[in-house]
Amino acid sequence: MKRIAVLTSGGDAPLMNAALRAVVRKAIYNGLDVYGIMYGYAGLLKKEIKKMELGSVGDIIHRGGTKLYTARCQEFLQPEVRAKAVEILKEYAIEGLIVIGGDGSYRGALELTKLGMPGIGIPATIDNDVLGTEFSIGFDTALNTVIEAIDKIRDTAMSHERTYVIEVMGRDCGDIAQWAGVAGGAETVLVPEKPIDINATIERIKRGHERGKKHSIIIVSEGVGNAVEIGRQIKxxxxxxxxxxxLGHVQRGGSPTATDRVLASRFGSRAVELLCEGKFGHTVxxxxxxxxxxxxxxxxxxxKLSNSSLAELCDELAI
Structure with a gap:
């Protein structure tokens, strides 16, 4: 294998740049030519492809987002569109493709592998819902962003003696909420993996008030439902x-944590090694x-294994 390509696809995550840097530099270290595809699968179809050099990924390990940009591409669900994508890659003499993204990005890479274009996946999503790994890059950074917000909100909650309901991202995975709940000292965590009992939440808040605690923090994963409605019920x-x-999209940005930078670098390096070893159609x-x-x-x-014990631990520690 002499020439590979890399793209970032789907929702952005803070560590896509760090993973991109590792892929490009490990590929060049191994004597490979590496090409960057702009705007994910959508950019591939438009032939927005450029050669990457060492300097192309300089000074990006500390930056959130993705230098290659990203986009969603519904057209890629069509078999004829995927066949066209393979032909474009062959036109550029590309022999392998590394895809940095989530579940949908993986499925696209799998289909390209079936069509003869070897694909490797790097899990990158703050939701931490990618299968085949305990952690995806971006999760730790997003979690720390959430914790910083909770700490600040707690200050005003205490000052005004208020109950705050804080909605975090995660789609149908409650990992951000559960980890943030324990690390942020929340009174209750509501996640999709666990049946919602609003009455139990309210009773916990009341018990706190009875012993003199006049403020509370409730963490709600977006997959649970409407946080505004939950707040209205409590009130x-x-x-x-x-x-x-x-909190919304603020969770996707910011300078990545050291933990995420190291993980992204390890993932990117291993992805290149898999292509060199001929292990195609794999995810790291x-x-x-x-x-x-x-x-x-x-x-x-x-x-996806749910770590519901974290939500239970949060409840126990908020007794």
Whole structure:
């Protein structure tokens, strides 16, 4: 293999740049030519492809977002569009493709591999919902952003004796909420993996008030439902002064943590090695602090394990 390409696809994550840097530099170190594809699969179809040099990825390891930009591409669901993408890659003499993204990006890479274009996946999403790995790059950075926000909100919650409902991202995965709940000392965490009991939440808040605690922090994962409605129910039933904060896309940005930078570098390096070893159609991941790889099809069949014990721990510590 002499020439490979790399793209970032789907929702951005703070560590895409760090992973991109590792891919480009490891490829050049191994004597490969590497090309960057702008705007994900959408840019591939428009032939927005450029050669990457060492300087192309200089001074980006500390920056959030992605230098290659990213986009979603519904057209890629069509078989004829994927066939066209393979032809474009062959036109540029590209022999392997590394895709940095989430579940949807993996599926695209799997289909290209089936069509004869070897693909490797690097898990990059703040939601931490990619299969085949315990952690995806971007999760730790997003988590620290959430914790910083919770700490600041707690100051005003205490000053005004208010209950705050804070909605965090995660789609159908409650990892951000659960980890942030424990690390941020929240009174309650509401996640999609666990049945919602608003009455139990309200009782916990009331018990706190009875022992003199006049402020509370409730963390709600976006996959649960409407945080504004949850806040309204708490206010209507308890009568407590309640506010709702939706953190939104602020969670996707910012300078990445050291943990994420190291993980992204390890993932990017291993992805290049897999192509060089001829292990096509694989995704990289980390399990028990060891870098692993597995076939796309096996990873996509796995069930995401919910660490609901963290939500339970949050409840226990907020007694």
């Amino acid at each position: 209507d039933i308890c009568g407590y002064d309640t506010r709702v904060t939706i 991941g980390i399990i028990k602090n060891e870098i692993v790889d597995m076939e796309f099809e096996n990873a996509l069949k796995m069930k």
